Amino acid sequence: MNILLISIGTRGDMEPFLAIGQSMKEKGHAVTCLFPEQFRNLVEESGFAFESLGSAFMKMLESDLGKFALGGGGSQFKKIGAFIKLAKIQRENNKAMVQKQFDTIARIKPDRVIHNGKALYPVIWELEHPGKTIYISPVPYLHYVKGHTHTAFHSNYGEFLNKLTYKLADWGTTKAIMDVVKQLGIAGVSKKQIKNAMQRHKIFYTVSPQLFKRPEYWSNNMKVLGYHERNKTTNWQPDASLLAFLEQHTKIIFISFGSMTNPKPVEKTAIILDILKRNNIPAILNTSSGGLVSPSTYDTDLFHFVSHIPYDWIFKRMYAVIHHGGSGTTHMGLKNGCASLIIPHVIDQFVWNEIIHEKGLGPKGIKINKISTKNLEPLILDVYNNKNYRENALLVAEEMAKEYILNDELYNRLIE
Incomplete structure (x- = not known):
């Protein structure tokens, strides 16, 4: 067709x-x-x-x-x-x-x-x-x-x-x-x-039923099919510096605001780096759309900046993810068993923030325009040190691995 x-x-x-x-x-x-x-x-x-x-x-x-x-x-x-x-x-x-x-x-x-x-x-x-x-x-x-x-x-x-x-x-x-x-x-x-x-x-x-179950009272034309992600690593290879950073650390946080931008990316990045530095937490930071920026100088032993990286490759190597709360990033983090902290920017990201917190997969995050050292630091320490989030995420990951519904279900409905 x-x-x-x-x-x-x-x-x-x-x-x-x-x-x-x-x-x-x-x-x-x-x-x-x-x-x-x-x-x-x-x-x-x-x-x-x-x-x-x-x-x-x-x-x-x-x-x-x-x-x-x-x-x-x-x-x-x-x-x-x-x-x-x-x-x-x-x-x-x-x-x-x-x-x-x-x-x-x-x-x-x-x-x-x-x-x-x-x-x-x-x-x-x-x-x-x-x-x-x-x-x-x-x-x-x-x-x-x-x-x-x-x-x-x-x-x-x-x-x-x-x-x-x-x-x-x-x-x-x-x-x-x-x-x-x-x-x-x-x-x-x-x-x-x-x-x-x-x-x-x-x-x-196209949402995981682990995060949102289909209501029984919905009509038959409405389905919750589970999460489906394409393979994005086909034409991508990690560079030597990234591999060296991964080899150096065993418990890393990945931080990304995805496609979201904000008018003060330098300030937001500085707050995050200050918290991580004082608590000796290694992190990989994604600057893809400019919501975070790479400063002229920083601790290269503790931080690594990337501008493009397939999430399906990097998340399986991360302990936790701090992100904007997009649907894809939320699902991908959990599919790989990562504890999550969402910094919502707009609309549905606030919903994912609530879901993550309610299901014990991470602390409840704060709006991007509200972050400060005082209110963000305890959340970062919580997502990094509270083992329950990671354990719960790994359980969700096991169930999400069984979600192969979309391929056959969508195909069958297409050819009806």
Whole structure:
């Protein structure tokens, strides 16, 4: 079959789709990825055809305004103002990306479209092609779960207000899709049809049931398939300095903020290095997107900086992981039995922070814009010295190793 994968977001939003693409390619299907331009090389290196959503979305996130909204300091009032400004910019970006979704689907005529929640046009396409789209979510709580708000609210306000958060999210999505209908000039599509399509289409959560179990009251079109990760070490080899550092230490922390940025990376890095230095804790720090930076001088015996490294290679050699709380990083750390400390930046990362803490896999972390030596040091010492976190993570890793559901389940649902 001709399969189109559509994902809008950061690197963490692309990875679940690349893993799915790898599975589908191995089954003999033709795979095309419609991603932001910044991920062209990632897609092509994976052996898939690439279609571009343009570069504006990622440029917005990487702008000073984006950095402030997603991980900066300042008051909550100022952050809300930044989000409002970003929303105005994103409205124009969305129009361009919607047109690209429409044009690409019309041109390549896919047999199936697999997409995330930020890709809106496939819901409309589902109306004329029922059963041909699959909604993929790597984060929990986008559909009603008792005792939880929608993931955007990451809280528990009681059942009435909890349900209201899901209704608000559905209302916002429906409105956004109806705006797409208007933009594209599609006649004869109603809100009721869109709501029905959103409820009816296949919805797959690529989340480990060790962290989020499927509610029994969900409809049959909604599945929790388990975590699936592609092999990323094919074209990568460690350098001699990294291997020497690993040989020198037996209990290392890996620190990364993934695709997240912030306006004060030098300050954040200095705080972390100071804590680690005073407590003689060896660490490997990942500077990939600029959330952390390598200083001009540092203790090379205690610290090692990298700008690109496959997590599936390095995590199995780590004791603990300190990270932003992206879905992929959270799962990968646990899959390799690492204790975890999350420093959340935005949205679902606060949910993963709660889950990690509730399941005894690490201490409850603090927001990126709240970290200081005083409040971060006890958390780092806790994740490094509390053996229970590591032991619990190893137990979770054993169960996650059994999760091979996605390959066969997704394949079977695709060919229905």
